[in-house]
Amino acid sequence: LAKIGLVNDQMLKDFFRYAVVLIFIVAAVLTPPDVISQVLMAAPLLILYGVSIYIAKVFNPAQKEEEEEE
16 A cells, blocks of 8 residues: 555554554454453554554655655
């Protein structure tokens, strides 16, 4: 999505608070009623979200064009 310009790293950073809440809600629904299981499921998802921010920063063509124009 970052490569075709639908999202960029700033959008993902701005949405981070909501993503954390959404990730923990999904983890709570998909795991048994145990806090440890919920955290063990949410932690990798949060890490993947952080990686996606980095990937969007590296591969976003719109930002590269803006940097070249300046």
